[in-house]
Amino acid sequence: MKTKLSTLAVSITLALSGLAFVGSAAAEEGKMVGPITKITLAGDGKSATAVLKDTKAGTPVTITITDDLTLDKFKDKRIVEGDEIRARFEKDGKNTAKSFKKTAGC
Numbered sequence: 001m002k003t004k005l006s007t008l009a010v011s012i013t014l015a016l017s018g019l020a021f022v023g024s025a026a027a028e029e030g031k032m033v034g035p036i037t038k039i040t041l042a043g044d045g046k047s048a049t050a051v052l053k054d055t056k057a058g059t060p061v062t063i064t065i066t067d068d069l070t071l072d073k074f075k076d077k078r079i080v081e082g083d084e085i086r087a088r089f090e091k092d093g094k095n096t097a098k099s100f101k102k103t104a105g106c
Helices: 002-025 066-077
Strands: 028-041 049-055 061-063 084-091 094-103
Touching: 028 061, 028 066, 049 066, 049 084, 061 066
Parallel strands: 061 094
Antiparallel strands: 028 049, 028 084, 049 061, 084 094
16 A cells, blocks of 8 residues: 555656646747848858847847748848848747748748
8 A cells, every 4th residue: 555655656746847847848939020120140151140129119139040941031132131020939048030031921
């Protein structure tokens, strides 16, 4: 009886600690719409940072872009400073872009 009770207690403790870890490991997602105020391409061409002005709060937000499609649009000047962008990003300290598109398309 004591063995079953202690096994049950250990199982519950492990389950609860596992749930706590999963909840804290999930990154928070940010969304915003705003004009680009600055674009900086990395020297190797494999990443870029874009500063967007949040239309709601009016504060600048720096987003790191690593996907090839968006980087090509920066290089081809299809996305330039002043364009209004709809962005989704992970708030992971670097604000890594998940989606980075013009509001009018492109």
